[in-house]
Amino acid sequence: MIAVDWGTSSLRAYRIDADGAIRAQRRSEDGVLASRGRFAEVLSSALAEWDDEVVLLSGMVGGRSGWNEVPYLECPAGIDALAAALQPFAPPRFDTRRMLIVPGLRASHASGVADVMRGEETQIAGLLDELGDGTHLVCLPGTHSKWVTVCDGRIADLATAMTGELFALLRKHSILAQSMSGPDDHLDTAAFDAGFERSADRGGLLHHLFGVRTHALFGRHPDAALPSYLSGLLIGHELRGIEALSRNDRPARVELIGNDALLLRYTRALGLLGIASRGHHEQLAAVGMHRLAERAGIARA
């Protein structure tokens, strides 16, 4: 089968054998935004020469501004519910395939403000077997970080923090941009830790952000270290907002799913709070989609 993780800004396609092993993968920058008006063409190219019948699609491709909107599934939901909600999709040019779209998940909260994810549920689906019963906290850091509570094999709740998007906005477009030199991929751990500790102070994020500017004015950190300071500050505010991390019965460990640069930062930040973590790679999406197809009885097993 083929699993396609088609998000806002990129597309990843995996060719998976009957055992669930990834035999090949492709990646392109033709995310949903760049693919509007030519979804079929982009997908054809992503699948070229892969003749497998079953194709699962996940991510913003099933969102309101995607190719074919699929309603959110309500939490709690496990593998069974997700597999049952896979939505068949038969666009022209794909009549030799059996295509299905994975629904996103919605959590309704007492505050009246719902939360959603679309795409990340497949990565968690790839982890559910390994986690087993009990309550687990999973974090998928990124542009929109997702904090997901898993209870007894089902996705019970989720919360989003716009940490990565805010970092990028401030880094590129704000007054702080002119104070920050150097590449973002270098982590200055002293500055990161100082930013993280600052997030525990009174004053709130809107005030703390201005400290990046005064640090630049008065040379408290080298300009090249300020992106790390900002990163630590934002991740600190993110973590301190997660209710599950501040409870007395907080989890002993957080499961982190993300790329190496993010795993490094979040592992460090959780460590500063005395919380252990375990890193997992984003290829879990392929594992999860294979599990969903198996459960739906459409993958050769």
Added chain:
Amino acid sequence: MIAVDWGTSSLRAYRIDADGAIRAQRRSEDGVLASRGRFAEVLSSALAEWDDEVVLLSGMVGGRSGWNEVPYLECPAGIDALAAALQPFAPPRFDTRRMLIVPGLRASHASGVADVMRGEETQIAGLLDELGDGTHLVCLPGTHSKWVTVCDGRIADLATAMTGELFALLRKHSILAQSMSGPDDHLDTAAFDAGFERSADRGGLLHHLFGVRTHALFGRHPDAALPSYLSGLLIGHELRGIEALSRNDRPARVELIGNDALLLRYTRALGLLGIASRGHHEQLAAVGMHRLAERAGIARA
């Protein structure tokens, strides 16, 4: 005399008579950023046909990337200290004038993170006589909101929140931009209040921001009301971060200095916290610079 309030993105010049009354004013978009490399030319044009000898300049024109850097004056500082620290400046082409630059102010905090302002001190200088003795809290909302504590006629402390800049970044460049239609200058009070109340919930700003997106997805507020929701959310976080507003001995009233649109929002937000406020116009900058020149003995009085 002439008072020039020369900030990052605009220039305002006031011609002031011996009584301190404003006789004429001019405004241009030639802020400090747009004037680099041609400061003298921009100022000549702003002063054209005004032959007064004394010219006070304030704002980012005295900053590191301005025309002539003037060191920050340390808080606490009152009219006397500011008047004594006016820095003479004699660039070519202005030898018939007596030009001085008002220093910005710096507050050092136990956290090790300093705070600064440059330009706003002249507006507060224009208010000090009216405030008299005792402790007063002054807020200058805007791109970078300044919260200033005045004790017995001196500026004792200050804190900055990047509220307005973050609003503009999110409004223009973020994923939330596509969810928000309508002009920013229309205030939808129900949405503003809902955003403000949301800021009191657990979860933190980075999480609350994503709620703007889910509100758009699920139609909780009309898209045209979402800028007001975002404004209420950000101002709510700003206010809840101000230590002086959360203390038991919080001030009975906040003095607000700003334009009409900002006064409307901040008066409303403070009212939701049960705090009274009084609005003042930004022309206080001219009043303040006249007071400084008088005290320095350089204005005809």
